[in-house]
Amino acid sequence: MLSFAETLRSAAASIRGHGLRSGLTALGLVVGVASVIAVVAIVQGLSHRIKEGFAGLGANSLTVKSYTRFEDKLQGRENRIGTADLDELVLRLDGVRDVSPVLPVFGPFGAEVRLAGKTAHTRVFATTPVYQYTRQNFPAQGRFITEADEKHRRRVAVVGAKLLDDLDATAAPIGKFVEIGGEWFKIVGVMEERGELFGISQDDFVLMPFATGLALLPDQVEPDIGITFNVEDVEKLDEVRDRATTLLRRKHGIKAGRENDFKVETAEQLTDSFASLFDTVTFVFAAIVGISMLVGGIGVMNMMLVSVTERTREIGIRKALGAKKRDILAQFLIEAVLLTTIGGAIGIGVGYALGYGAAQLIPSFPPAVLPWWATVAAFGFSAGVGIAFGIAPAARAAALDPMAALRNE
Structure with a gap:
């Protein structure tokens, strides 16, 4: 053998x-x-x-967003997370910090931006000063939105590097005025570059104070915001998520056995x-x-x-x-x-x-x-x-x- x-x-x-x-x-x-x-x-x-991309949210973060079934969308119904939901979470949810709402001011498709005769189309979001901590994304130039900006509804903007490149405004952008959706804003900061995802730039956006963004919405338009916040004790992440779910179900009047019209997800769940x-x-x-x-x-x-x-x-x-x-x-x-x-x-x-x-x-x-x-x-x-x-x-x-x-x- x-x-x-x-x-x-x-x-x-x-x-x-x-x-x-x-x-x-x-x-x-x-x-x-x-x-x-x-x-x-x-x-x-x-x-x-x-x-x-999701790793930047951190292991202790939770994200709340609206959820509408496909069948409901076909019938013209759209669920929303509004400012009342934000207030409910801020006032009644313990063990959390850095609660940051994000509002697409001009809808999911953004708005036209003009600067010194140059025009570009970009996403426009309204948020609060703690956004930089929940997203772990900080200014590379200038500053971020402050509490004073939020309180006084100032027309200030923090922009992404890709937008400045499209507007040929990369040289000394701080202090320049930019027209966003027909309204004038002063550039106070430029965020760190984060590259691209699916061929879509993560640096093509404008951020403005949350209160300013709400004021720009037409009276008949109900906002639909996403909310991200950090849990103080990461070991209680599931407990806080369950409490947030209970609060929002009660706020929305969802009866036992009915499906949620929102989602509360961890960064790990989003990644998974x-x-x-x-x-x-x-x-x-x-x-x-x-x-x-x-x-x-x-x-x-x-x-x-x-x-x-x-x-x-x-x-x-x-x-x-x-x-x-x-x-x-x-x-x-x-x-x-x-x-x-x-x-x-x-x-x-x-x-x-x-x-x-x-x-x-x-x-x-x-x-x-x-x-x-x-x-x-x-x-x-x-x-x-x-x-x-x-x-x-x-x-x-x-x-x-x-x-x-x-x-x-």
Whole structure:
């Protein structure tokens, strides 16, 4: 009986002896693995950037936002979190600090901004001085909104670096006046740059005092605000979340058993939601692209069947010298697995290179990220293809009658 090392050496020698045929056979598997790895690397790169974005909220933060079912939206209904909800949380929720409302003043699509003859379109939010602490984002130039700005409803603005770049106003922006939605504001600060997410700049915005933003809303428009706050004791995070949920359900008159018209989420939950979504997308795309790996497996089976036919006399000689069925089975099965794992290894390298290159070619796209589990899965699947498509040819070789094999020319 041959040792495993000798069987492996024999398999490698057989693959080298038919280099061109082996290479063409492995090519199908290389293409399949490379396609899957490229898709996984690109999608996981997006997921990694999302997680980095939410990491800035901190482990002790909670976010409250309105929630409307899709069926209700179709009927024109829209739930909201208003200033009364904010007051309820500030007055009655213990164990929290840095309560920061965020109001999209001109709706989700923002407003036109003008400065010195230049025009840009950007998102416009109204918030309070503690926003910088809940979001861990601070001014790089000038100052942030102050309590005095809030109290007196001052027309001051803190802007993102991308907006200044669009307005050609990066040189000495502090103190300049900018027109936002037809109203004039004085720039008092420029926030730290945070890069891009999904190709969308996180530095393209305007912040103004919350009271000022409320005053700009038409009388008939009911505000819909998001509220972020920090929990003083992180170990009581779930307890505070439950109390906030109870307060808002009572405030909204939601009866027992009815679904909430709002969400209270931790930064970890927000991250996990996006991570789960991207993992699902990764799996679906990988499964679709992975079909091509089956084509590679069929090619392996075809090559191994040809190899068995060509080596019939060799098999007869080995059996005549005492080789057992399991020895012949192991020899051909190891050869198939070795071929597919080599193809898988090459495919992993090519796939990551393709994913990295594609991410670099797309403007503002996050770099590709290849998780360890994808590499392990690709190796495992490649070996599985070798076993699944190599077992039939190996079994056929093991079942050959030695006398008939010896008579074969």
